[in-house]
Amino acid sequence: SSANSTQQYFSFCSSLDMALASILTEAEIAAGLQSCQAADSFDYKTFFVKVGLNSKSKDQVDKVFGILDQDRSGFIEEEELLFLKNFSASARALTDAETKAFLAAGDSDGDGKIGVDGKTALIKR
Numbered sequence: 001s002s003a004n005s006t007q008q009y010f011s012f013c014s015s016l017d018m019a020l021a022s023i024l025t026e027a028e029i030a031a032g033l034q035s036c037q038a039a040d041s042f043d044y045k046t047f048f049v050k051v052g053l054n055s056k057s058k059d060q061v062d063k064v065f066g067i068l069d070q071d072r073s074g075f076i077e078e079e080e081l082l083f084l085k086n087f088s089a090s091a092r093a094l095t096d097a098e099t100k101a102f103l104a105a106g107d108s109d110g111d112g113k114i115g116v117d118g119k120t121a122l123i124k125r
Contacts, residue, residue, distance in 0.1 A: 019067045020087060023060050028052040029087050036084070042098040044105060048123050051087070065119045075113035078103055 020029070032051035036042040048054050053061060066072075070080050081099050084091035094102065106114035106122040114122070 020064065023056065023063055024051050024053070024087075033084060033088055033091050037092070039092070039095050040097060042084070042094055042102070044102050044122055053123050061119070061123055062116075065116065073113075075115050076106070076119070077113050 028051045032047045035046050035050045053064060056064075065076070068076050068080060068083070068086055071077075078099060081094060081102060083094050083099075083102065085093060102122075103112065103114065106119060108115065108117050
């Protein structure tokens with residue numbers, strides 16, 4: 001039923017928030033989201049610095065990647081880039097241009113997905 005799938009979605013979002021909250025502070029997440037409130041203002045380098053991901057350990061970065069990789073494929077695909085929503089349910093969606101730019105920056109081999117190698121390059125730039 002749609003009520004059940006809605007409940008599962010909210011449960012998923014809340015477990016996502018909890019998982020991210022174990023790595024990033026609320027203040028870090030708020031600072032990251034504040035940096036890109038306007039449409040087409042998302043800059044992944046600024047965002048990752050603001051949320052503090054660039055200063056996290058490789059294990060912590062891997063955990064965040066795992067949280068964002070919702071289908072556990074080992075890649076973050078375009079449809080998983082409801083990126084800001086992963087950090088806060090009230091955040092705006094990325095525009096198509098932002099999504100494509102973010103994907104292109106992390107897609108090291110041109111397959112249309114961000115793999116583990118691309119993720120590290122994105123965050124540590």
